[in-house]
Amino acid sequence: MRSINKQMTGLAFALSLCAVAQVQAAGSVTFAGWGGALQDAERKAYLKPAEAALGIKIQEDNMDGLAAVRAQVMSGKPKWDVVELASNDCVMAQEQGLTEPLDYSVISTEGVAANFYGKNWIASNAYSTVLAWANDAGANTPKDWKAFFDPQVKASRSLYRQPYTTLELALIADGVSPKALYPLDVDRAFKVLERIKPQVVNWWRSGTDSAQLLRSREVDALSIWASRVDELKKNGDDVDYTYDHALVDYDCVVVPKGAPNKELAMKLVAEIMKPHSQATLVTLIPNPPINTKAYDTGIIPAAMAATLPTAPANIDKVVFFDPVWWQANQAEVQRRFDLFIQN
């Protein structure tokens, strides 16, 4: 019930903000993102430069995923013009008619691979799920996915409390070629997960929780978003991670259906996708660029580029997440997964 309350509060909040949206001056767009360190970095890399380039004012807001966008669109008067979502949410939002088609005569896709955009969405920055471990947890700590999913390697582990990305990692550990990952062999993935289930101490639910699990040494090794473990490492914690067989997923931007400033929204998306913005972001937070031309701007130091999963040198070491497969299969797999982790 608390959860429903949250949603209803969100709805009421959204409705009350509609009134505010109407008094905004022309030449203004509203960008809603995930907040936190990512949005701080996006402000510097995307939003401030776009304000200058387009001569407009960009308002900011925070949201927590597709449900928030749905509430706005269903209210009939969305306040947000550009929203950044997770990849499967973007695909689902398009499927459910919650977003506007993007205007690709305004937004350039040069340097963006074909699997990184769709009719109503375009990937804005990548993020990776990597294997991380505590260096002080002993020599036997798993340092690749094969060992991580091997029940003989005794360690306290944690995995994401969602089937997406988790099933992929299990299959890679079991020897499925990254190129032949989709359609996922769901049965096989669950068999692999079953083997190490008794050693999975916690199925983490948020980025903060995953970092906390490693920092407090509640677990020895876990799947985690690279930006989270990178932050721990930079703060001097004795932990490490590898990009080998990292699973690369992305955030993407959409324009909610009925957005108040649609034309400006398209221009803002175009600015976000420019190589310069993309390159700047990764220097602020380890969310690498989608537009490969970013690597030609000279903004990304060579030493850093060598470590990034979307860099030409590494692109074969990593695995790409497929939100389209998940959009079609999530409801069923989700229920099976939720049942699986409870027993």
Add this chain to the structure above:
Amino acid sequence: MSGAGSGALNARELHSAQQRERWYLMGSGLPALLLVLLTFVLPIGWLFWLSLFDANGQLTIANYTRLLEPIYVLTFVQTFKISIIVTITCVLIGYPYAYFMIKGPRWLANLAMGLLLVSLWTSLLVRTYAWLIILQRRGIANDLLMSLGITDAPLALVHNLTGTVIGMVHIMLPFMILPLFAAMKSIDPIYNQAAAAFGASPSRAFRDVFLPLSLPGLAAGATLVFVITLGFYVTPALLGGGKVQMISMRIESDVSMYANWGAASSLGVVLLVATLFMLFIVKKSAGLGRRGE
């Protein structure tokens, strides 16, 4: 004649004054009634209405038939199981605690009440995280157990049902103790003295006099704890490690996955109906509603 006339007049006047007062009272209660209607009855009706439609606005019972799948059944069973365990544990801890606050030395009783209120006033999120830190692998609880030699390896105290129940019992205890305390406070000590005067031993006096008189407070506390526990979200999500799922967590997951509110509304409706049913059974079987007799 005049006396009878003025008597009738008086009665009429009295009657109309009574009517006026009744209307006045009803009028003053009206805003609250409207508020309850607007913020409680209507949304619940709306929730029920929504649960009958699919994403395309077609009338459907799919939102309800889906609830027969194993994951939903398991979640419902787990939710009620946890609520029952938490309620029983709260009774077992709460009753002696409240009894102590009544009978114990004054300063200790005040301290006990103070501790209870401080705990009640601390944010639920803070208390949940505190338990996470206390119960984790290298936490205080495991350190203590290992230094005392009670266990060699750290126990799994959190990221499971155990941790969830510990956290929830702590959060729910004030809701058990405060109604109990109020009920016990209102029991006149003279009853116990009377029982003693008739030769009852202290334990007999407690069993036959004090305990029955405190039952309404116990029933109120237990109901409060049980119903609030059914809707818990934050504590099981944080302390359950993903292995414990309650209805509210399922609702959140369905809200983000399905295109229609109905998919999640049906869960709310079933939870509400099941809760009312449980309370009805408890009330009937325990006969706790008979205080007025």
